[in-house]
Amino acid sequence: MSRLLEKKRVLELTEAVGITGQLDSFYKGFSVDSREIEPGYIFAAVKGHQADGHDFISQAVEKGAEVILTERDPATLELPQGVAGIRVKDVRLALSKLSFAFEGDPQNKLSVAGVTGTNGKTTVTTLVHQVLTRLGFRAGMLGTVEKRVGDTASVTRLTTGSPQEIARDFSGMLDAGCTHVVMEVSSHGLSQRRTDAVTFDVAAFTNLSHDHLDYHGSPEAYLKAKKRLFDGLGEDHIAVINTDEEATPKLISDCRAVIWPYGLKDESMRIIRNDAEGLSVEMDGTRIDSPLCGLFNAYNLAAAFLICRAFGCSARNTAAALSEAKGARGRLERIVTEDEGLPSVFVDYAHTPDALENVLATLRNMEPEKQLIVVFGCGGNRDRDKRPEMGRIAASLADLVIVTSDNPRFEEPDAIIREIITGIPNADTLVNPDRPAAITEAVAMADENAVVLIAGKGHETYQEVMGVRYDIDDAKIARRALQLRAGREIKKGEDV
Secondary structure, X not given: XXXXXXXXXXXXXXXXXXXXXXXXXXXXXEEOOHHHOOOOEEEEOOEOOOOEHHHHHHHHHHHOEEEEEEOOOHHHHXXXXXXXXXXXXXXXXXXXXXXXXXXXXXXXXOEEEEEEOOOOHHHHHHHHXXXXXXXOOOEEEEOOXXXXXXXXXXXXXXXXXXXXXHHHHHHHHHHOOOOEEEEEOOHHHHHOOOOOOOOOOEEEEOOOOOOXXXXXXXXXXXXXXXXXXXXXXXXXXXXXXXXXXXXXXXXXXXXXOEEEEEOOOXXXXXXXXXXXXXEEEEEOOEEEEEOOOOHHHHHHHHHHHHHHXXXXXXXXXXXXXXXXXXXXXXXXXXXXXXXXXXXXXXXXXXXXXXXXXXXHHHHHHHOOOOOEEEEEOOOOOOOOOHHHHHHHHHHHHOOEEEEOOOOOEOOOHHHHHHHHHOOOOOOOEEEOOOHHHHHHHHHHHOOOOOEEEEEOOOOOOEEEEOOEEEEOOHHHHHHHHHHHHOOOOOOOOOOO
């Protein structure tokens, strides 16, 4: 934490509805993690899905917490003498506001764009960041694959981080001279109010499909979470909206911002070219040529173009910069080696039915005569309903399906695979729970002119099994498999 907050400011930000004990004049920080508490700190007792912060109040007090923030009546917490309690209506909202206040409210000094949707968030945010950087802006980025704070890039664990993490990152961006930031905004982050203290100048919606129902419970609740981003926009803000999506009317029903649409149905965008060499899309009379390919990337380009325009970039400059932008790692990323006579291998993050169907259809349409092989699995402890559906999609579009393990987490890989296979009982299917072996097998058995898609993990460089993350990088494994097939000897320890 970088600055002290006065008692009056704390009470205003938290919208306190009840107080027990004596409050101090200043507080120097706060946390939701009792292990991070220091003397003079506020401890926010948040009830989560896996743990309840109220169970750690005594540890927080031992570490020096002087105030407990809670939605419960503080009088029922039996706090020791010298420790005050503040009752609030929404502890997550208070948490978000306090996080940014302790960092000096850096969000108010940056132009911020947020991108939400089931698929495409990472590609859109990466494209926007690449365009802004090419055009001379100092821009930050927060997303699934990585965060960029000034010139520093680091791996992220969550699509949308905690309020404290976002606030610190925004502060770091300001220190690095950034003027703009583009960030992914997940449904989890929205429902947990992680970005409630951020005023978004621009918000973009990519699409909505079957995902995260294990958390939200229903498609309606999932849509409601996404909708929160647009409900919070003001009249002087801009909403970049995919109008081809069925969910769009409900999503923007209460949005006060100026709507900037993109879609094929209303002809606000037009695809001129879409093949293995790339895309050409027309937006508002401006042609955008890109090395990216596939229908879904046409939508991603359109969204990125409009976000940059909303930031004040000219159409001509934005289109020119997009022509050089390569998008995000692990998003229909072709694995290239120096060898010839090998199958074409792509790595993609597609881990939902809609995303898998989009990327398979893209590859099938680009190379309709070639053998198409797909290697994929489904994550454990996540929405089980999508498993047979993804199996059905894979079997309907690929010539050969190899079902393997994704991130099994705390489930048995074989059990997940069995559920996937219920959707593909009569298809040409192989099963190999060992993901590296499955990838190597696919590359080894593919025709010379075949196309191999390795789906599900994309940029991820780990596999999570029983709470442990093991090093597994689909791109590296695929590159090694291609080199082995070419007969190239790989020395021990060599980085492929």
